Amino acid sequence: MTTRERYAARPASRALTVPGTIVLLAILVGIWAGAIQVLGIGALTLPSPARVVEAIVEKPGVYLRNGWRTTIEALLGLGAGVVVGIGLAALVVRRRIPRSVARIYGSALMAMPVVAIIPLANAVFGFGMLPRVVVVALTIGPLMFTFALTGFLAADAGTDEMFRSIAAPRTKVAWSFHLPAALPHLMSGLRVAAPTSFTVALLAEYFGGSLDTLGTYISSASRQLRVDNLWGAAFTAFAFCAVLFWLAIGLDRLLVRRPAR
Amino acid sequence: MTLTQDPERTTGVRTAIEFSGVVKTFDPAAGPVLAGLDLKVADGEFVSLVGASGCGKSTLLRLAGDLTSPSEGVVLVDGREAAVARERRDIGIVFQSPNLLAWRSVLRNVELPLERTGASRAERRERAMAQLELVGLADAAGKYPHQISGGMAQRVAIARALVYDPRIVLMDEPFGALDEITRDRLNLEVRDLWARTGKTVLFVTHSVPEAVFMSTRVVVMDRNPGRIGEIVDLDLPAARTADTTATPEFFDAVTRVRASLAAHMGAL
Amino acid sequence: MTVDTRAPARTSPDGVVRENPTPGLPGGRRPRRDGWRVAAGCVAVAAALAAVWELVKLVAGLDDSRLPHTWEVLAYFFARTSKGDIEIVFLLGNLWVTVQAAVVGIGCALLVGIGLGLLTAKRPVFGPSLMPILVLSRALPLVALAPPLVILLGPGWEAATIMATLAGFFPAVIAVARGIREVPVAQRELLDSFGAPRRRQFTVLELPAALTQTSAAIRTVAAWAFLGAVLAELPSGTQDGIAAVVLAATQYYTYQPEPMWCAAAVVAAGGVALVYLISALVRWAARLALRTTHLPAGAES
Numbered sequence: 032m033t034t035r036e037r038y039a040a041r042p043a044s045r046a047l048t049v050p051g052t053i054v055l056l057a058i059l060v061g062i063w064a065g066a067i068q069v070l071g072i073g074a075l076t077l078p079s080p081a082r083v084v085e086a087i088v089e090k091p092g093v094y095l096r097n098g099w100r101t102t103i104e105a106l107l108g109l110g111a112g113v114v115v116g117i118g119l120a121a122l123v124v125r126r127r128i129p130r131s132v133a134r135i136y137g138s139a140l141m142a143m144p145v146v147a148i149i150p151l152a153n154a155v156f157g158f159g160m161l162p163r164v165v166v167v168a169l170t171i172g173p174l175m176f177t178f179a180l181t182g183f184l185a186a187d188a189g190t191d192e193m194f195r196s197i198a199a200p201r202t203k204v205a206w207s208f209h210l211p212a213a214l215p216h217l218m219s220g221l222r223v224a225a226p227t228s229f230t231v232a233l234l235a236e237y238f239g240g241s242l243d244t245l246g247t248y249i250s251s252a253s254r255q256l257r258v259d260n261l262w263g264a265a266f267t268a269f270a271f272c273a274v275l276f277w278l279a280i281g282l283d284r285l286l287v288r289r290p291a292r
Numbered sequence: 293m294t295l296t297q298d299p300e301r302t303t304g305v306r307t308a309i310e311f312s313g314v315v316k317t318f319d320p321a322a323g324p325v326l327a328g329l330d331l332k333v334a335d336g337e338f339v340s341l342v343g344a345s346g347c348g349k350s351t352l353l354r355l356a357g358d359l360t361s362p363s364e365g366v367v368l369v370d371g372r373e374a375a376v377a378r379e380r381r382d383i384g385i386v387f388q389s390p391n392l393l394a395w396r397s398v399l400r401n402v403e404l405p406l407e408r409t410g411a412s413r414a415e416r417r418e419r420a421m422a423q424l425e426l427v428g429l430a431d432a433a434g435k436y437p438h439q440i441s442g443g444m445a446q447r448v449a450i451a452r453a454l455v456y457d458p459r460i461v462l463m464d465e466p467f468g469a470l471d472e473i474t475r476d477r478l479n480l481e482v483r484d485l486w487a488r489t490g491k492t493v494l495f496v497t498h499s500v501p502e503a504v505f506m507s508t509r510v511v512v513m514d515r516n517p518g519r520i521g522e523i524v525d526l527d528l529p530a531a532r533t534a535d536t537t538a539t540p541e542f543f544d545a546v547t548r549v550r551a552s553l554a555a556h557m558g559a560l
Numbered sequence: 561m562t563v564d565t566r567a568p569a570r571t572s573p574d575g576v577v578r579e580n581p582t583p584g585l586p587g588g589r590r591p592r593r594d595g596w597r598v599a600a601g602c603v604a605v606a607a608a609l610a611a612v613w614e615l616v617k618l619v620a621g622l623d624d625s626r627l628p629h630t631w632e633v634l635a636y637f638f639a640r641t642s643k644g645d646i647e648i649v650f651l652l653g654n655l656w657v658t659v660q661a662a663v664v665g666i667g668c669a670l671l672v673g674i675g676l677g678l679l680t681a682k683r684p685v686f687g688p689s690l691m692p693i694l695v696l697s698r699a700l701p702l703v704a705l706a707p708p709l710v711i712l713l714g715p716g717w718e719a720a721t722i723m724a725t726l727a728g729f730f731p732a733v734i735a736v737a738r739g740i741r742e743v744p745v746a747q748r749e750l751l752d753s754f755g756a757p758r759r760r761q762f763t764v765l766e767l768p769a770a771l772t773q774t775s776a777a778i779r780t781v782a783a784w785a786f787l788g789a790v791l792a793e794l795p796s797g798t799q800d801g802i803a804a805v806v807l808a809a810t811q812y813y814t815y816q817p818e819p820m821w822c823a824a825a826v827v828a829a830g831g832v833a834l835v836y837l838i839s840a841l842v843r844w845a846a847r848l849a850l851r852t853t854h855l856p857a858g859a860e861s
Contacts, residue, residue, distance in 0.1 A: 036318070036360060037752075038745045051689025059693075076712050131594070132601035142779060142835035144787045146794075146803055147828035150810045150820055155627055226698055234703045237794065238810065246703060253707030253795050261708050268701030276698070359749050378755050385753035391746050394856040395768055404764065405754040436854040456754055 078259040086263035094267040097245040102271055104160055104244070105232035108167020109224060115168065116175030117217065121205070124183040133176065140173040145231055149238045163235040170231045171224045178220030182213025218283035225279035226272040233268055245271075306371070308460055308492040309333040309356050314365035316351055324363070325351050327517035333494060335459075338486050340495045340503035340510045342549065344557045348518030349496045350464055356494060357385045357462050369460060377460075381405075384453035386463040390445035392437040398448050399424065399433040405456045423451040427481065443467075443474040450482070460492045468498065476534070479506060483532055500553065504528075504545045505537060512552045521556030524549050628817045633825070636818035647819070651826040655802045659834055661717045662782075662789035665724020666838055669785050670774070672725055673732020677770065680733065681740035698730050702791055710795040720792035720801075727788025731780040735858065739773035740766045768850050775839075775846040776858025782838040786831045802827050 060080050066072065067079050074082065087094060123129040148169060152162035186209055194204045236246020245268055252260040309332070316326040325348040333339050341349040354360045355367050358374035369377035377383055392401045402420040411419070424430050427447040432440055440448070446466055453461060463482075467475040483506055486493050497503050503510045507526060514521040526545050528536065536542055610630050617627045624632070637648040645653075676694060680687040706723055713719045743765045751761055793803035806827060809820035847855050 038748060047685055048688040048692065051685065052692045055689050055693060072712075077708070128594070128597045128601055131598040132605060135598070135602055136605060138779070139832050142783045142832045143828045144783070144790050144831040146787065146790045146806065147824040147831070150806060150813070151824050153810075154625075154813060154817065154820070155622070223698070230701055230703070233701050234791070237703050249704050249707065253711075256711070258708065258711060261704070261711075265701060265704035265708065268704045269696075272701055273696055276696070357753055359752060378752065381755045383753065385750070387746060387750065389746060391744070391750045393747070393765075393768070395772065395850045395852045395854060397852070400851070405756070407764075408756075408760065436852075438854065453753075458754075 075256065075258055078262055082259045083262045083266060086259035087266065093248075094245070094263060097243060097248045097264075098267050098271045100241075100243055101229065101232050101236060101245040101268075102275070104163045104236075105167055105228040105275070107160070108164045108232060109171050109228040111164060111168035112171025112224065112228070113175050113221070116172040116177075116220075117179045119172075120176050120179035120183055121209075124180060130180070134180070137173040137176045140169065141177070145170055145234060149235050152235070153238060158239065158241070160241075163232055166235045167228050167231050171228055174224055174227070175217070175220050178216045178223075179213060182216030183209055185216065186212040215287050218279075218287050222276070222279045222283060225275040229268070229272045229275050306335050307332050307368075308335045308337070308370060309494060310366075310368040311352070311355070312366050312368075314352075314355060314362045314367060316348070316355065316360070317363045324517045326355075326362075327519055329365070329519050331511065331520055333492060335492055336490050337509060338483075338493045338495065338507045340497055340507040341513060342497060342500060342503045342510060342553060343513030343518070343521070344515050344553075345498075347513045347515040347557070349513055351518070352513075353385075353462050353464050353494060353496050356460075357383050359385075381456050382459050384456070384458035384461045386446075386449050386453045386461065386466040388465050388468055390437075390442075390449040392445055392448060394437050396436075397433065398429065398435050398437070398440065401437070401448055402452045402455050405452060409456070420451070420455055423455045424448075426454070426485065427451045443470050443478060446470065447478065447481075450485075454485070454489075458491070460494070463493065463495045465496050465498065467502075475502075480532075480534065482506065487530070500549050501537065501546055504542065504549055505532060510549050512549060512556055514556045522552045524552060625814050625817050628821060633818055633821040636822050639818075647822055648826075651802065651805065651823055654800060654805045655826055655830040658720070658786075658789055658793065658801045658803065659830065661720035661792070661801075662724050662786040662834060663838070664717065665721045665789050666728060666782050666785040668721060668725040669728030669781055670732055670778075673729040673781065674736050674770070674774065676729070677733040677736025678740070681737040681766075687737075694730065694733055697726075700726060702727050702788060703794075706791045707795045710792060715793075715795070720789045723788035723792040724785040725788070727791070728781045728783075728785030731777040731784070732774055735773035735777035736770040739770035739858075743769050771846045771849060772856050773858040775843045775855060778842045779835050779839045782835040783831065786834055790827065790831075802830065 064080050067077060078086070119133060123133045145166060149162075149166055152165050152169075156162040156165060190208060190212075191204075194208055199207075233246040233249070236244045237250045239247070239250075241247070242251075245264055249261060249264045249268075252258075252264060311329050311331045314326055314329045315324050317324040325346075329352070331352075341352060343349050351360065355362055356369060356374060358367075358369075358378040361375075367374045370382050372380075374383075392398075393404070396404070399417070399420055402423055403416045406416040406419060421430060421433060424433055427450055429444060429447055429451065432444060432448075437445060437448075446469075450466070466482075467478050470478070479502055482493075485491075493506075495503070495506055497506075504526060509526065510524045512521040512524060513519070524545070528539075528541055528545060613627070613630055616622065617629070637651075639647050641647055641650050643650075676690065680690050680694065702723065705726065706719075709722060710719045713722070743761075747765050748761055751764065756764070790801075790803040793801040794807060802823065806820065806823045809823045813820050843855060847853065
């Protein structure tokens with residue numbers, strides 16, 4: 032007789048992930064299509080899934096080009112936010128008072144709706160790419176700061192003392208200990224930050240600026256009630272977000288060895 | 293009065309825990325952890341299990357507590373299957389770590405096993421307080437786990453295991469993480485509690501002096517696969533104090549167990 | 561090789577080595593003196609920001625239409641609008657409209673999030689199938705969803721609530737699922753050891769763990785939900801609500817810049833205040849529900 036341990040992980044459920052997800056997605060699309068049929072929703076309010084696919088297939092280049100412009104803005108902002116957030120965390124992590132002050136501002140910035148700063152950034156930095164990059168960086172910065180600070184603080188004190196005992200220079204300790212030790216936290220932060228940067232860039236574009244971005248496309252489609260284009264743009268945006276998210280996960284898997292679960 | 297002269301304790305009116313032909317395999321590739329193990333613990337005994345890491349002494353304890361089930365063989369507690377005994381709350385377990393719930397005060401941690409048993413809130417409070425007094429922590433009742441020391445936390449865990457008055461107490465290296473001074477004091481307290489309550493205790497430890505000081509019998513375990521190596525009967529006086537550890541009899545017993553341990557686990 | 565003679569990293573000024581210098585844990589020293597210093601630091605940073613603002617204006621020669629003076633913006637809060645109201649009263653009135661939708665949305669986000677979190681953590685078949693979809697919902701382009709939703713439902717609190725729910729539910733799912741998954745096996749075995757039935761594990765271990773994690777994630781939930789409610793006001797057709805006011809102010813910004821700065825400040829401050837208020841409320845409720853004065857810290861989300 033063999034007995035399974037009472038609280039052992041169930042390996043069987045993992046195999047169901049991919050087919051299960053596909054089935055669930057199919058059900059969701061089915062509900063969408065069914066609701067239009069049953070409730071008699073007009074094409075001007077909610078297009079059918081087929082109409083949305085049609086709208087994308089009609090002119091995929093427009094969606095892709097606009098999406099790409101948005102991605103560039105998102106990535107620039109993401110980069111700036113990551114650098115500033117991690118840098119600031121490294122600066123304050125060993126200083127008690129600045130750390131508390133930075134924490135307070137960081138959590139307030141994260142609680143603040145981005146919508147508030149978008150028009151201000153547009154006013155101050157003009158209508159080019161810069162205001163969007165600034166807005167994205169202002170959202171990503173505090174987020175990465177929080178994750179980085181947690182990561183730096185989680186570094187094992189014993190290892191830290193070991194490095195001191197061999198009189199390693201500070202930069203060396205930072206590179207070969209503090210950064211790797213914080214890496215899992217940094218990558219968790221990036222998982223959140225990557226799709227968020229795209230969402231925020233899209234939001235910033237909604238307030239105007241150069242016309243060849245996905246955000247402005249969405250805003251004009253919404254004003255002109257081109258509903259299928261609107262949903263087409265929404266799905267394009269979703270796809271771009273998802274790709275960014277997967278890239279972040281990929282980078283995470285590449286850089287961080289996690290124990291298999 | 294020595295323990296061997298106490299008929300109730302050694303001859304055992306009845307058997308509290310009985311392992312017969314117990315085999316436990318976690319990973320078939322690695323072979324069994326326990327292979328054909330037989331052991332009887334009499335009612336009211338204090339039995340220690342000693343052995344090298346990985347000899348399966350914790351597994352043995354977990355089998356008795358029905359936290360895991362044997363691959364082959366039978367584990368009887370109080371004459372019933374271990375699972376039944378656990379359901380009947382005949383067993384109290386003190387784990388390696390105190391496992392206190394961080395959001396509950398010390399008192400409410402001790403009350404936990406009494407909840408949903410029909411006991412009124414006042415009754416639960418009273419019994420938990422009485423148990424906390426027994427382990428000398430009545431003053432800390434209102435504190436939270438993060439406010440007390442490791443030694444205090446482990447005493448809370450003992451109070452929690454005893455609060456529903458189980459007849460059998462299983463202790464899995466309960467003081468392994470504590471400093472030696474705290475450890476000695478807690479050992480004395482546990483020994484005292486056992487002497488006063490007459491419960492059956494199965495105690496897993498790494499430390500030979502600890503096992504000798506606490507027990508009526510010490511079970512030395514074999515490694516790879518785990519089975520009983522030798523059972524050392526002790527004839528130390530029943531009333532043990534800190535001074536007991538300075539007596540020749542104590543040294544003698546420790547030496548005997550050490551020799552047995554060395555014989556049963558090969559070269560260290 | 562240079563030897564670093566500065567203060568050792570993990571040693572505080574009084575020479576006591578601390579395991580974990582995270583603030584908020586017991587053993588934090590001189591909390592009151594620290595409190596004053598931190599407050600002074602916060603004020604100093606705010607003053608520095610205002611100084612940078614004025615300096616940029618001076619050096620770069622930005623005119624008032626791009627960057628008005630700080631005092632001009634502050635003074636405008638008490639000016640009269642065209643309808644004769646005091647600006648700040650008018651703004652707070654509109655903020656209240658948005659906050660109402662956001663609060664309902666936060667409630668819905670919590671309900672949906674907790675429900676889905678329980679499903680993913682407790683149902684071995686459904687959970688793994690649902691999780692990828694939930695994770696991808698983090699990638700939902702919220703702005704892109706607002707216009708279709710407003711077209712579908714018309715402007716008003718329904719669209720705002722749905723947007724707030726969509727924006728905020730995900731961190732709650734993760735918090736609940738994590739809380740339940742990370743209940744230590746040792747604690748489950750402890751309950752087994754005194755013969756507690758399985759359902760007790762849910763009420764005694766899983767629910768409190770989910771609750772502590774959720775109260776750690778509540779700020780994120782509230783912040784995103786408020787943003788969602790704000791976004792629902794952006795598509796044309798909405799009159800009331802603070803976002804509608806911001807949008808209107810941007811239209812005549814070149815003519816008069818102060819209203820936009822004031823409106824933006826109210827959105828920002830309102831959002832932050834709401835988040836902290838809701839967070840305090842939820843944490844209070846969680847402490848009450850657990851009958852405790854000590855709520856364990858949860859993980860970041």
